[in-house]
Amino acid sequence: GGGEGGTSNGEGEGAQTASGYMPEGAVAPTPETIEAGEYAPLSRPLFLYVRKEALKKPETVAFLRYYLSEEGQDLVSETGYVRLSSAQLAETTKILEDAIAEAGTPEPGDTITGEVVIDGSSTVSPISSAVSEEFSIKHPDVRVPVGTSGTGGGFKKFLAGETDINDASRPIKESEIEQAQANDIGYIELKIAIDGLTVVVNKDNHWLDGLTVADLRKIWEPNSTVEKWSDVNPEFPDEPIKLFGPDTDSGTFDYFTEVICGEGGASRSDYQQNTDDNFLVTGVSNDENALGYFGFAYYVENQDKVKALAIAP
């Protein structure tokens, strides 16, 4: 393939050598831009929903405190998300401590045992898994299994009382609140990190560095006619466009379709989809003409394999 947009310089150490197409006002996703809210519209907060009943278990308390500790927030960065600012962190900690006080849970001792069951968002699960892993090294007798059923799937179990904590990449929905009331499930919402949705292309794509939201909509809207890159923008090469996206069960999908196409679930369907974002990374990194989107974390972990696009509103 080849492109008009100035692909000539081939190598380009560090993907940022702006040589490809870049729309006006595009912002690249970095921890800074996301935390500062500059990387709009594709950034969002991530939550834990905790069942109040579960808070009565000392192991849950210990786990959540660890989650919000300095070490826990380090794991947020390590897994590629953006940690809370200290003000935000203080706010979340307060919500948690108030709830603990309300539940009247005894102070956890040195040796805690038991189980904290987590399920939910695949976006959040890397953080929860990392926290779980480190936590269980400190407290070997506490088991913290982390499932990845997606935010919606996780809520189903959470609201049936099967899990203690639900990872969520979006706030709880009206319908889910109703379900909670019906099932008499009390919960608290803890904001624990910020995520940027990242739109990525192949590492060897040298002619594209950014897109507008409008471009993205053109590509992703239902029944989109975009088959080649040149259908998006005549300046782009006349190559087939290969699309990768998360599974429709995921909050990431809901969020992206909502923001880009204006309605949750509204998307073209002829792209390669997978529950597992890792599939998408591999897919995009294997294909020069690919474009995909997934959570910022996966991008951070795979910066050497894929290139993030700057997005203009």
Next chain:
Amino acid sequence: MSTPTLPAAPSPGSTAHELTHGRRENRLFEGLCAVSTWSSVAVLAILLTSVTYQAWGWLDWQFLTSFDSRKPERAGIFAGLLGSCWMIVITILFSVPIGVGAAVYLEEYATDNLLTRIIRTNLANLAGVPSIVYGILGLTVFVRMFGLFGEQGVFQIEGIPLWGDAVIPLPFGRTVIAGALSLSLLILPVIIVAAQEALRAVPPSLRHASLALGATRWQTIRHQVLPSALPGILTGVILAISRAFGETAPLVMIGAMTFVRFAPGKITSLEVVFDDPSSLVRAPFDTFTVIPIQIFNWVRQAKSDFQHVAAAGIVVLLVVLLVLNGLAIYVRHRSQKNLRW
């Protein structure tokens, strides 16, 4: 008809010429067949070396004794090893008695009627059902129990006498026992067919001799037929078990958890069992992972180092399988030595 040549001179005449002319397509075909055959061997060699190469440096004691981790260098297969062991033990407990029992019925009791003919045809068909379909069956029947008991974990039986406070969830949910039951159904046809063959190889004279001594049918089976068929049955069982060991799709359906940092029943060492024997009862009703699922999970990881972790897991799996196969060959060999007719 060629003209008669006199015996004396081996002339370079027509006969001699006729008889000494070679053929090429023969060689070509043999070559093709040989290449085909040896290419399979080559594929195996490539597969083994490439996997071993990728696993090199990753397969160490730490790998065998660690739980899974988000960091490839910390990730280990311990949970999968224990999970696989539990899975296999329970699968054996279910499938071997039922499989051998079914084979004994078909070979020793069944008369040729519609029912037995249906059973036999059905067995052949079952052997060809894709494994994932067994997963769906297991999911509906063993995990969810048709939803008879509502959602998972809602209904539990506690304080079983002898077992103590071990909790048996009903429905079973995504537990070892649900997986093992599904795998049992999966390998049952294999075991039955192998056991049937072993039973058929027992000479009828042995049965007649026993019956003529006033043994009942069951005594004859129990004391004469089964012991004689045992090596054959064992071989079949081992091969079936090694199939179950590598089976992934049904367990994915059952929902064996992919990121598990614990062993079923919290049994991480022998001490745990001694301290709290009821953990042995709890384990089958615990969530689990198995080696092939861990491999599947690692293969899907984007971090390229997980590729090596997966390869290390594959080496462990293949070693276990080769040991099982070796065992089968050994048993077969022993039986040929011990039982001569």
Next chain:
Amino acid sequence: MLNAFSDLVKTREGQADTASEARDQRTTKIETSGLDFYYGDQQALFDISMTIPERAVTALIGPSGCGKSTFLRTLNRMNDIIEGTRLTGQVLLEGIDIYAPAIDVVALRKKVGMVFQKSTPFPKSIFDNIAYGPRIAGTSDRRKLTEIVEDSLKRAALWDEVKDRMTESAMALSGGQQQRLCIARALATNPDVLLMDEPASALDPASTARVEDLIFELKENYTIVIVTHNMQQAARVSDTTAFFFQGRLIEVGDTRQLFTNPKQKQTEDYITGRFG
């Protein structure tokens, strides 16, 4: 050829004579009447009526496929285990119809032991082979078992040869020893009747002679029915001989008389080797 037979019979003439006298007083052990037997649709026995005297040897002879084995196996219902067989008529053992519904086949087979043409030792030790019958009958006392095993082996004239190797595999014995082992095994269940289907046909002459001697001795205590292809053998060991042909009982009578002076033409043709 007739001469050859008379020669043979003569060798034991004294015995045969006394036996012949004894027979008249002897009671009937087994009696069959109007026995028909079918393998599926194919009839293998036609209307067999004969009596088998107690404590004597009855030989069944006849060409291959004439139904000797089939008849023998009706006597302890071993034919039951072949699918699709059917029997009409009666077999009375000590006056009791062994095909009556109330009969326990297992008990019957303990009472009516059987030894096959090809020796069939179990792939176990010599001891376990002999002890098998008593064990399944419920004897578990080791002393008692040892006693039974020794006694049975002695009766089968095998004790001296194997007494030091009781734990060795029975498969390691010679053909003749294996056959006597099978006889001992049958004796261990303490039967009244011993059925033998060509028990020596797979053996070398020396072993055959030992087995024949054994049969001769055993008849003091047991009722013996033996199938044989070998007419010399029938002449040597039996008191009564029955000649079967194409599923029918052609002639039955005192062995000596049957061989020297058969009543039926078919019998004569057979024993003089004109067919078969």
Next chain:
Amino acid sequence: MLNAFSDLVKTREGQADTASEARDQRTTKIETSGLDFYYGDQQALFDISMTIPERAVTALIGPSGCGKSTFLRTLNRMNDIIEGTRLTGQVLLEGIDIYAPAIDVVALRKKVGMVFQKSTPFPKSIFDNIAYGPRIAGTSDRRKLTEIVEDSLKRAALWDEVKDRMTESAMALSGGQQQRLCIARALATNPDVLLMDEPASALDPASTARVEDLIFELKENYTIVIVTHNMQQAARVSDTTAFFFQGRLIEVGDTRQLFTNPKQKQTEDYITGRFG
């Protein structure tokens, strides 16, 4: 018994006589010298030296296991396909050593056809069975093939019976027809020599007669070597007979002379039925 044989031989005496005269002028087709043959370690043939005359029928007789089939199969190297066999000595076909390294076995077998005891039709149509040989030899012209098939079937005296069912499966033919089909199939490759290993032993008497007639006719054009268990048959169809015993060639000679006046004691014992 000797008389019975002479009777048989007489029925074709006229022919045999003329044949006998003809033989002296006849050339040798095959000559073996010092032939030893081994299956693994076991020697099956010992120092066989004999000549087989052209355009005549040579019969090989002898008791079971004496090496007749083995000898026959050395003549077209069919033994080659059995693993672990070994041969020393020579087999000359028209003076050429067929075991020489330069020899193309495939061409040899076309020249030396073979028919087996049990007929072996391929599970194909009658036509394809006969056309098989010519086809693998490279003939693909349908007209030519049809010609060959018709001709071969006629020579094998089968044409009239099957001419309307050429596309039917050869498996549907009767035993005798199948055997003649196999002969026709062998003829279709246009051999010089025809080896037949008990070609009629699985057939009923009527079919046997037809095959024998056929052999008798074929010898006008072919050199035929036939193995048979049936001495009457050997006497009826062959010009020369060779008697094998325990892997050795005991006697070979004019058929009539061998049956009426065997030189060796063993031969006489065998043909008079004293063993075998």
Next chain:
Amino acid sequence: MTDSKPSSPLPSTSLNRSFTLSRAKEQAIEVSLLLCALVSIATTAGIVFVLVAESVFSIPPEQAFFQEVSVWEFFTGTQWTPQFADKHFGVLPLVCGTFLIAGIAALVGLPIGILSAVYLSEYATPRVRSIVKPILEILAGIPTVVYGFFALYLITPTLIKPLFSALGFDVDGYNALSAGIVVGIMIIPMVSSLSEDALRAVPRSLREAGYALGSTKFDVSAKVVLPAAFSGIVASFLLAIARAVGETMAVTIAAGQSPTMTLNPLRSVQTMTSYIVNVSLGDTPAGTIEYKSLYAVALCLFSITLVMNILSQFVMRRYREVYQ
């Protein structure tokens, strides 16, 4: 040993069935063994029940998959988008993906398998056979995740990509070709061992007849033995293809998840099996139409493999009769 008079029907005899307990035990054993044998029937019944219940009947009936989606749409639709706002339930893309991969597998596995079988049964010395057969058995025993790994990390990047890219084709990272190739490798042992059985069942006399007519080994193998074993070979082919159709993990790992209606082997496709795995991994809530689609797809898969199995059994029985 009692003297007895023939006639008295019920004398005190040891022959009567006195000890009914042991008879009851015998009976109980037989019944429980029968129950064991019936487990296999129950399994089949269970499979059919589960698949049919969820997709055709279900309680209440109007929630059955085929109530919400017409059978016509299911079997003729060319779009499979159960999880989108705009849902389509045309199973053809999945069937197409399945058969594309099975087809590639057949192209790879059947010729190699049958040629190996010929080699083993006609050419190989016993020594070679004794080496090669266990190796093929090992190949058959390797778990399918391993094959998936093999396809994704070895075949695609080092074989398919360079080769087809050099030829100017566009290759997806996940593609049907590499998945098809490994599935083909997987079925080789099955084809070769079943076909070898069929070849060996051809009577030796037929081979000898062939040789006696001046056939080369090639002639005998190709023109006598193979045609004679034809139906046995066909049966092994059918079984192997059924296996390829039902293969799951290797395909899930290596072929991608795109339900596209394509016959291009370089594209990413989704098979019926990998759709099932995908749904179950995503943990779609039970009771939704997407979830039920899993059962409908599984029913479709089950029917296809069942038909192939039955066909192959039928064919196999036919060939057994040939030599009788």
